[in-house]
Amino acid sequence: MFKKMALAVSLACATLVAIPASAQDQLRFSAGPPGGNWFALGGALAETWSKEGITTSSSTGGGVSNVVNTDRGKTDLGFSVTALVGAASKGAAPFKKPLDNVSVLANVYRQYTYFVMRKDYADENGIKSVADIVDKKLPIRLATLKPGTSSEFVIRSAFEKGLGVGWKDIQDWGGSVSFASYSDGSNQLADNHLDCFAFSVGRAASVVLKIESQLDVVILPVDKKILDAMTEALGTVSFEISPEIYKSVTDPVPTIGDYTSIIVRKDLDEDTVYNMTKALWENKDTLQKGVKAVAELNPEEAVPALAPAHPGAVKYWKSVQ
Numbered sequence: 001m002f003k004k005m006a007l008a009v010s011l012a013c014a015t016l017v018a019i020p021a022s023a024q025d026q027l028r029f030s031a032g033p034p035g036g037n038w039f040a041l042g043g044a045l046a047e048t049w050s051k052e053g054i055t056t057s058s059s060t061g062g063g064v065s066n067v068v069n070t071d072r073g074k075t076d077l078g079f080s081v082t083a084l085v086g087a088a089s090k091g092a093a094p095f096k097k098p099l100d101n102v103s104v105l106a107n108v109y110r111q112y113t114y115f116v117m118r119k120d121y122a123d124e125n126g127i128k129s130v131a132d133i134v135d136k137k138l139p140i141r142l143a144t145l146k147p148g149t150s151s152e153f154v155i156r157s158a159f160e161k162g163l164g165v166g167w168k169d170i171q172d173w174g175g176s177v178s179f180a181s182y183s184d185g186s187n188q189l190a191d192n193h194l195d196c197f198a199f200s201v202g203r204a205a206s207v208v209l210k211i212e213s214q215l216d217v218v219i220l221p222v223d224k225k226i227l228d229a230m231t232e233a234l235g236t237v238s239f240e241i242s243p244e245i246y247k248s249v250t251d252p253v254p255t256i257g258d259y260t261s262i263i264v265r266k267d268l269d270e271d272t273v274y275n276m277t278k279a280l281w282e283n284k285d286t287l288q289k290g291v292k293a294v295a296e297l298n299p300e301e302a303v304p305a306l307a308p309a310h311p312g313a314v315k316y317w318k319s320v321q
Contacts, residue, residue, distance in 0.1 A: 027054065030061030030069060030078035038079045038260070041108075041291045045262075045280070048287065052279040054272065063150040064094055070263050071099035077268075077276075081111055081150040081200070082259045083157070086235035086307040094153065103266040103310040105277055106302045106317070107259035109293035110203055112239055113154055114255070117196040118189060119216040119248075131223040133196070134163045139174035141195045143188065146179040150258075151199040154236075158256060161233045162226030182207040190214035200258060202293050204245050217248050222255045230256055235306030259301070260293070264310050273312030281320060 027049070031042025039060065046058035056077075061069070066078035067088050082104060091098035115130050122128075125138055133140055145151040159165050167177045180188060185197040186207055201207060211217055219241055230236040239257030243249045262280070264273055280287075281297070288294035299321045303309050 027056040027076040029056055029058045030066045030075040031058050032062065032079055033060055037291050037293065041287065041294065042079065044287055044290050048283045049276055049279055052275065054276055054279070062148060064148050064153070067099065067102055067263060068095075070265055071102040073101070073265060073267075077105065077262060077264045080261055080263050081154070082107055082261045082304045082307050083154060083230075083234040083236050084150060085261065085263060085304070086233075087153075087157075089308050090233075092233065093157075094148075101266045102263055103308045103313075104304050105262040105264040105273060105310055105313045106280060106297065107261050107304055108302075109260050109296040110239060110301075111150070111200045111258040111260055112203060112205070112241060112255055113158070113198070113200045113222065113258070114205065114208060114241070115196060115198045115220040115222070116189065116208060116211055116217050117220055118192070118194075119218050121195045122218045122220075127218075127220065129221045129223050130158070130226060131163060134159070134165055137173040139176075140170065141176050141178075141193065142170065142198065143178045143180045143185050143194050143196070144198045145181070145185075151201075152179065154200050154230075154256060154258060155198045157234060158222065158226050158230060162223070162229040186211050186214070189217070196220075200256075203242075203296075208246055212246060212248055219246065219249055219253050221253050224254075227254065227256060231306070235304060237305070259304070261304070261307075264313070266308070266310060268310070268312075270310075270312035270315070273310045274316045277313045277316040281316070 029042055029046050032038025042058040046056040049056040061078050063080045063084055066080050067084050069075045070078055085102060085104055088095050088099040088102055144155040170177055188194040189197045189211060227238045237257040238254055240252040240254055241249055284294060284297055299317045302317045303314055
C-alpha cells in the first residue's frame with residue numbers, strides 16, 4: 001500500500017514539474033502610472049491575453065523598475081523601452097550589474113527623442129545641432145523628465161556616451177539641469193525659464209504641438225557621432241522627425257530612435273510567449289482603438305536588432321514576416 005502511495009506521489013510530482021509555471025499561475029503585467037498610454041494599454045493587453053486562455057493581470061509600473069522586477073521574477077511582463085533592455089543586458093547605468101532574465105516580446109511603437117529649443121536662443125548662440133551645446137559650453141538652462149524615466153535615461157546617455165559630458169559638467173560651465181513633467185517643462189520653455197526641453201515621446205507628440213502653439217522653437221538634429229555611440233552602447237536606432245507633423249520642422253531631423261517595448265522574463269516558456277505574441281498581433285486592430293500608436297506595430301520592427309529578444313517571440317514574428 002505504501003509503495004502504491006509513494007508511486008502515486010512521484011507521478012503527481014512529475015506531472016507538476018512538466019507543467020510550466022505560466023500554465024499554472026496568473027501572469028503579472030507591470031504597465032505604467034495611471035492616466036498614461038502604458039497604463040491603458042497594459043489593461044487592454046491583460047484582458048486580451050486572458051480571453052485567449054493566458055490569465056494575466058495588469059498593475060502600475062515604470063520603465064526602469066519594470067526591467068528590474070521582470071529580471072527578478074517579481075513580475076512576468078511589462079512595458080519599458082528597448083534601450084533600457086540593452087543597458088540591462090550589459091549592466092550599464094542605471095543598472096549595477098547585467099540582468100540576464102529580461103528580454104523583449106515586441107517593439108510595439110516608436111519613441112522619438114526631441115531636443116526642443118527656443119528659436120531666439122538658438123539664433124543668438126548659433127546652435128545648429130545638439131553637439132553645439134557642448135562644443136560652445138553654453139550656460140544653457142536645460143530640462144528633461146525626472147530621473148528613473150526612460151526620457152531622462154536617453155537624454156543623459158546621449159550627453160554621456162555621445163559627447164562625453166554629464167549633468168555636472170553642464171552645471172560646472174554655468175548651465176543648469178532641471179527635471180520637469182511634460183506640462184511644466186512646456187510652460188517653463190514658453191515663459192523663458194528654460195532654453196531647451198528634451199524628452200522622448202511618440203511620432204506625433206501633443207506636447208511638441210503645444211509648445212509650438214506657445215512660442216517659436218527649433219527641434220535640434222542629433223549629430224551622427226551621438227547616434228552611433230548610442231547604437232553601440234544601448235542598441236538604439238536612428239529615426240527622422242518628419243516635416244509634415246510640426247511647423248518648426250522644414251527638413252527631416254535625425255534623432256535617437258527607440259521603442260516602447262513589451263518585456264518578458266526570459267525563463268518564461270517558449271510556447272506561452274509564442275501564443276502571447278500571436279494574440280498581440282491578431283488583436284492589433286482592437287488594441288489600437290485605445291492607444292493609436294499601436295498601429296505602428298509590425299513584424300519587421302517587432303524584434304530588436306541588438307537587445308535580447310525572447311525565442312518564443314522571435315519564432316512568432318518570423319512566421320508572419
